[in-house]
Amino acid sequence: MNDLPASVDDLEEGLRSVGYLADEAAALVAFLAARLGKPVLVEGPAGVGKTQLAKSLAETLGRDLVRLQCYEGLDEAKALYEWNYRKQLLRIQAEGEGAGWQEVQDDIFGAEFLLERPLLAAIRSERPVVLLIDEIDKTDQEFEAMLLELLSDFQITIPELGRIEARTMPVVLLTSNNTRELTEALKRRCLYLWIDYPGPEHELAIVRLHTPELDERIARRLVEVVAMVRELDLKKPPSIAESIDWARALLLLGARDIDAETFRRTMSIIVKHRTDLDLVAERVGVKLAAPEEALGAGARE
Amino acid sequence: MPERGSRPAERRPRSSRSAALFGGDGADALPQTLAAQIVQFGEELRGEGVAVGTSELLDAFGALGEIAWTEPTAFRETLATTLAKSPDDRRVFDLVFDRFFFRAAEIAAVREGVRDAGAAGAPGEAEGELDPETLREQIARMIAAGDEAALRDLARLAIAAFGRHAEGSGVIGVDVQRIRRQLGLRTDPQPQLADGDPRRDGLPRDGLRRFEQLLREELERRQIQRTEQLPPARPLNELDRALPSSPLADLASVHRVTRQLKRRLKTQGAERRGHKRHAHVDVRRTMRASLETGGVPVVLKYRPTRPRRPEIFVVCDVSTSVTSASVFFLSVLHALHDSFRKMRSFVFIERISEVTELFEQERDFKAVSEAIGRNAGVADVSGYTDYGRVWRELRNLIEDELHPRATLIVLGDARTNGRDPAADVFGQIAAKAGRTYWLNPEPRLYWNYGDSVIAAYEQHCEAFECWTAAHLEEFVKALTQPDAARG
Numbered sequence: 001m002n003d004l005p006a007s008v009d010d011l012e013e014g015l016r017s018v019g020y021l022a023d024e025a026a027a028l029v030a031f032l033a034a035r036l037g038k039p040v041l042v043e044g045p046a047g048v049g050k051t052q053l054a055k056s057l058a059e060t061l062g063r064d065l066v067r068l069q070c071y072e073g074l075d076e077a078k079a080l081y082e083w084n085y086r087k088q089l090l091r092i093q094a095e096g097e098g099a100g101w102q103e104v105q106d107d108i109f110g111a112e113f114l115l116e117r118p119l120l121a122a123i124r125s126e127r128p129v130v131l132l133i134d135e136i137d138k139t140d141q142e143f144e145a146m147l148l149e150l151l152s153d154f155q156i157t158i159p160e161l162g163r164i165e166a167r168t169m170p171v172v173l174l175t176s177n178n179t180r181e182l183t184e185a186l187k188r189r190c191l192y193l194w195i196d197y198p199g200p201e202h203e204l205a206i207v208r209l210h211t212p213e214l215d216e217r218i219a220r221r222l223v224e225v226v227a228m229v230r231e232l233d234l235k236k237p238p239s240i241a242e243s244i245d246w247a248r249a250l251l252l253l254g255a256r257d258i259d260a261e262t263f264r265r266t267m268s269i270i271v272k273h274r275t276d277l278d279l280v281a282e283r284v285g286v287k288l289a290a291p292e293e294a295l296g297a298g299a300r301e
Numbered sequence: 302m303p304e305r306g307s308r309p310a311e312r313r314p315r316s317s318r319s320a321a322l323f324g325g326d327g328a329d330a331l332p333q334t335l336a337a338q339i340v341q342f343g344e345e346l347r348g349e350g351v352a353v354g355t356s357e358l359l360d361a362f363g364a365l366g367e368i369a370w371t372e373p374t375a376f377r378e379t380l381a382t383t384l385a386k387s388p389d390d391r392r393v394f395d396l397v398f399d400r401f402f403f404r405a406a407e408i409a410a411v412r413e414g415v416r417d418a419g420a421a422g423a424p425g426e427a428e429g430e431l432d433p434e435t436l437r438e439q440i441a442r443m444i445a446a447g448d449e450a451a452l453r454d455l456a457r458l459a460i461a462a463f464g465r466h467a468e469g470s471g472v473i474g475v476d477v478q479r480i481r482r483q484l485g486l487r488t489d490p491q492p493q494l495a496d497g498d499p500r501r502d503g504l505p506r507d508g509l510r511r512f513e514q515l516l517r518e519e520l521e522r523r524q525i526q527r528t529e530q531l532p533p534a535r536p537l538n539e540l541d542r543a544l545p546s547s548p549l550a551d552l553a554s555v556h557r558v559t560r561q562l563k564r565r566l567k568t569q570g571a572e573r574r575g576h577k578r579h580a581h582v583d584v585r586r587t588m589r590a591s592l593e594t595g596g597v598p599v600v601l602k603y604r605p606t607r608p609r610r611p612e613i614f615v616v617c618d619v620s621t622s623v624t625s626a627s628v629f630f631l632s633v634l635h636a637l638h639d640s641f642r643k644m645r646s647f648v649f650i651e652r653i654s655e656v657t658e659l660f661e662q663e664r665d666f667k668a669v670s671e672a673i674g675r676n677a678g679v680a681d682v683s684g685y686t687d688y689g690r691v692w693r694e695l696r697n698l699i700e701d702e703l704h705p706r707a708t709l710i711v712l713g714d715a716r717t718n719g720r721d722p723a724a725d726v727f728g729q730i731a732a733k734a735g736r737t738y739w740l741n742p743e744p745r746l747y748w749n750y751g752d753s754v755i756a757a758y759e760q761h762c763e764a765f766e767c768w769t770a771a772h773l774e775e776f777v778k779a780l781t782q783p784d785a786a787r788g
């Protein structure tokens with residue numbers, strides 16, 4: 001494992017080069033995760049770049065990303081491994097009468113008949129990987145308990161095969177939207193990182209990084225407006241990715257300023273609920289109307 | 302005991318202090334003193350209810366070995382990521398961290414004899430020269446601008462100018478507030494001031510709070526230097542971590558608490574059912590069965606165990622004196638409705654009105670609270686709680702339905718506005734119900750002060766103080782314990 005970053009700053013630099021502006025805490029925790037080989041539990045509101053952190057980390061470290069998307073009802077067969085029953089059946093039929101019970105049993109419970117699922121794949125991978133367990137809070141507690149062995153020892157026990165230990169140390173990230181409290185046992189095994197919506201300067205830097213062609217004045221205005229929208233009590237506040245999308249859209253449209261008209265036409269990029277749209281139009285759109293004349297007049301001069 | 306009053310601005314003290322604390326600089330392994338400090342820090346976090354285990358502390362040590370821990374932010378974030386594992390914990394962590402390491406650095410500095418350069422000849426120097434009005438304006442300007450470094454210096458100057466020269470009042474919080482008042486720093490607009498003065502539109506709340514914090518640090522620093530020992534580590538001010546009170550922004554966190562509560566209500570019940578294995582022999586049925594075997598009771602017949610089906614009556618005060626609490630209480634009510642089928646709820650201010658149906662029809666919390674605010678029939682003449690009237694009405698409403706298995710929960714501050722508390726009527730209701738609980742959103746300290754008459758009601762029920770999630774959990778434990786119900 002010689003691809004580990006030497007210092008926090010190196011890693012931050014690396015993340016920046018693949019387009020992820022990590023704040024100090026995020027870079028530090030990612031660095032520690034890589035160095036200590038401990039999983040990281042990343043929590044925060046939806047759309048602050050939790051999943052993206054894992055992707056960018058994989059890219060920076062030059063590793064493959066193995067992703068397990070969690071959902072309600074996810075079980076071992078989908079997450080860990082499954083026996084390939086059909087192949088086993090074929091094997092038994094091909095064997096015919098001659099073979100003894102023990103022989104067949106040893107044979108069909110071999111690695112050849114194992115179907116790898118993400119977790120096992122991450123463990124057995126020849127090259128080190130980044131394992132992303134996304135939205136762990138969507139699963140039930142039983143699944144969480146099953147993860148414990150993997151997270152603390154990086155090993156999986158398959159009754160018929162025995163223990164499978166990790167060949168290389170994966171960097172593990174778990175993300176959660178905090179829809180339910182995770183168990184203490186899981187938290188104890190993880191480093192903890194809370195990512196919140198970035199501050200205005202930080203978000204401006206992110207937007208500028210992705211759309212360098214956009215005029216800085218507009219970018220700043222955009223960040224202000226997005227912050228205003230997030231203040232409201234919305235069903236789904238705009239994420240960072242949506243800020244970037246909006247910036248791109250404004251660039252495409254060649255907008256000169258974010259005035260009430262532009263905002264009305266493009267706000268569906270950052271606001272995606274019927275009721276939210278009304279609320280935003282009512283609160284933010286109105287606020288924009290006033291500076292529009294002032295700014296518009298200024299721009300025309 | 303020389304008063305080490307106003308020190309002129311210098312930027313260095315921090316690092317010399319940290320060096321004293323960390324015992325030398327640049328060492329690769331963690332120095333003993335720091336390790337001990339961190340263990341003690343962990344102790345203090347535990348004292349505040351953060352679950353810090355030995356494994357967490359080991360992680361912290363391991364992590365500190367990987368980074369340049371002499372850098373303040375890295376040090377802090379490393380400890381945070383290994384020790385504090387939820388947003389709530391993080392909030393407590395930040396509070397404790399500031400207090401603990403600030404004090405630790407100070408006391409280490411005193412022990413090691415680190416003195417700030419230039420401080421020696423300075424006491425009292427600035428006091429004569431400061432014009433209070435200039436100082437006021439400058440501080441206000443810096444608060445508005447959010448200039449941290451300048452504020453730190455100004456805090457020192459302010460203490461020099463306005464702090465009493467000797468000991469102050471002895472209570473740092475009092476001194477902070479006194480100095481703030483003398484500086485005339487307020488968040489509300491002061492239109493009488495000149496244009497361009499930042500105080501005209503009111504100061505930003507955060508900035509002001511930050512300045513108060515700096516004042517507090519500075520005063521504490523002086524106290525440590527004066528007495529050469531640490532002030533006793535008091536538990537964090539409970540109000541710092543109390544229930545969120547601004548309704549919209551913090552609704553989500555209230556919801557998280559109640560979700561947890563819901564889960565606990567479910568699991569705890571089941572757990573206890575599992576433990577109670579023994580059953581009572583039904584003698585009559587056993588004898589009858591024994592006839593088949595010639596009068597020998599071979600087969601024992603048991604009395605069927607009836608699961609305890611709690612019947613809950615909740616009465617919730619929604620008047621203005623509990624406004625901040627009632628959002629919380631309403632969401633508790635909401636959660637209870639999800640967990641218990643047989644439940645009736647009432648809200649009251651001056652009169653009582655039943656909202657059971659409302660809760661059953663409407664799943665969305667916001668809609669419920671809006672509906673209650675709008676048309677739940679609590680529209681009152683005065684807007685003041687009238688407990689006496691409420692009890693009489695409640696008695697008429699539910700008297701016939703109360704029985705020893707019923708639980709009555711009252712959410713309210715027991716402030717009668719000087720009206721008749723009618724504790725005897727409440728006593729009659731409580732006597733008919735099996736269990737009666739009172740959840741009071743005020744700290745116990747304020748009970749029975751002013752128009753609070755909780756003592757009169759406490760004779761008839763168990764009263765809990767309930768204004769943090771922890772309080773609520775304690776109450777939930779009591780509620781789900783079947784044994785406590787007997788008698």
